[in-house]
Amino acid sequence: MIFLKSVRPAIAAVGLITAGPPKDLNITDPTSIQSVAKTLAAGTMEYYHGTETQFVDLEQPYYWWECGAMMGAMLDYSHYVGDKSYDKLISTALLAQVGPKFDYMLPSHFGQEGNDDQAFWGFAVMSAAERNFPQPNTSIPGWLEMAENIFNSISGRWNTTACGGGVAWQIFPSNPNTMDYKNTVSNGGLFQIAARLARATGNQTYVDWANKIWDWTESVKFIDEQGIVLDGGSSRENCATPNGVSFSYSTGIYLYGAAVMADVTKDAKWTTRVNTLMGGAKTFFTPFENATNIMYEHACEQHDVCNVDMRSFKGYLSRFMYASTLYVPEILPTVNELLGTSAKHAAQACTGGVNGTTCGQKWYVGGFDGTVGLGEEMCALETIQGLLVGSSKPPLKGDDIKTVRTFA
C-alpha cells in the first residue's frame, strides 16, 4: 500500500513533463504519473475541437454536460499534474458557456438542459474558484460569483409539492424525459455545490442548504444505511419506490459534499456519513474474484449496456474520492488501495489504437477491450492523475479566493 502524502517532493516543473505510455505507469513514481497523465490528457482532448480563442461543442454522441465534465477533469489535470498548457483553452470553454445571467443557463440548450448538466459545469466553475484559476473577462463576474449564481438557479427549483422536496432531474417541461423524476445526481450536485460554497464563503445559507438536501435525500431513502446512493424516484408516486439502480458518480458526488461538510462543520456526523458512503463506493470495485479492487460500473459494464454518458461515470467517482481524502484523511488508506489498484489496471487498459495509448472501458479484463471514447479516456485520466492529490494545494477559501485576471 502506498501513502500518497509521501510523494509530495518530486513533482517535475512545468514543461519538463514528457508524455509516456500508460502501460509503463508506476503508481509510486510521481514523474511516471505525470507522464502517463499527459498522454491521457492528450487522448481526452482529441475529442474537443475548440481552441484557446474559440469554444466548439463536443461532437455527437457527446452531450453538452460531458464537456463541462471534461473541463472539470482538465482543471484537475492542470492542478495535480502541473501542466498549464491547456489553461487558456479551459478558460475560454468555461467562459463561452456562462449564459446571459452568468449561471450556465444557456439559451442554445433551453429545452434540453437538466439540473445535473448545470451542476457538472458548476463543479468545474467551483474548482476554478477554489484555485484562483484565471478569469480574464473583466466585464463579467469571477468564478465564485458564477458558482453562487448556479447554486441560486438550481436551488430556486426546489419543489416541495411531491416527495417533500428535491429538484427534478429536468428543468424544461418540453424535455422528453419529463419533469416527473427526482434524481440523486441533480440533488447531489446541488448538495456538493452548497457544501463547497459553504466552505469557500463561510455563508450559513449554504450550510443550511447542504443539511437540508442531505436530510431530504435520506428521507426519501435515495441514500440507504449502507451508503448506497440510488439513482432517483418518481414524483408521481411521491418518491415512494426508488429506482434501484445505482451509479458510481452519484456516490462520488455525495461523498465529496459530505467530506467538505466534515471540514466546514467539524461535526463527527459528517465523517460518519463519509465512512458510510465509502461503503457504498466499495460496491463499484471488485467485479470478480480475479479482479480485486478494480473499479467498474456495475449497472452496465459486465453486460455491455453502458450508454455514452455512463462510460464516463467512473472518472467522477475517482475524482471525488481523491478530493475527499483532503478533508477526511482517515479514508486515505482505503482510497489508495482501491484507486491505486484501479489506476494500474486502467493503465493496462490504455494500450489500444494506433499509438498503443487509447483507453478501453473494462479495466478488469487485463488489457484493452476495444471499446473507445471520451468517457474511457477521462475515466483513466481522472483515476491516474488523482494519485497526485496529496501533493497538490488544497482548495482555497475565504479571503484567499481572488479573481485573477491574467495567466501566469
Ligand SMILES: *[C@@H]1O[C@H](CO)[C@@H](O)[C@H](O)[C@H]1NC(C)=O
Ligand atoms: C517505481 O517507482 C519507485 C519510486 O520512484 C521506485 O522505487 C521503483 O523502483 C519503481 N518501480 C519500478 C518497477 O520501476
Ligand SMILES: *[C@@H]1O[C@H](CO)[C@@H](O)[C@H](O)[C@H]1NC(C)=O
Ligand atoms: C498518436 O500519435 C500521433 C503521432 O505522434 C499524434 O499526432 C497523436 O496526437 C497521437 N494520438 C494520441 C491519442 O495520443
Ligand SMILES: *[C@@H]1O[C@H](CO)[C@@H](O)[C@H](O)[C@H]1NC(C)=O
Ligand atoms: C466577456 O463576456 C461578455 C459576456 O459574456 C462577452 O460579450 C464578451 O465578448 C467577453 N469578452 C471577451 C474579451 O471575451
Ligand SMILES: *[C@@H]1O[C@H](CO)[C@@H](O)[C@H](O)[C@H]1NC(C)=O
Ligand atoms: C412542482 O412539482 C409538481 C409535481 O410534483 C409540478 O406539478 C409543479 O409544476 C412543480 N412546480 C414548479 C414551480 O416547477
Ligand SMILES: *[C@@H]1O[C@H](CO)[C@@H](O)[C@H](O)[C@H]1NC(C)=O
Ligand atoms: C449568502 O448566500 C445567499 C445565496 O447566494 C445570498 O442570497 C446571501 O446574500 C449571502 N449572504 C451573505 C451575507 O453574503
Ligand SMILES: *[C@@H]1O[C@H](CO)[C@@H](O)[C@H](O)[C@H]1NC(C)=O
Ligand atoms: C476474471 O473472471 C471473469 C469472470 O469469470 C472473466 O470473464 C475474466 O476474463 C477474468 N479476467 C482475467 C484477467 O482473467
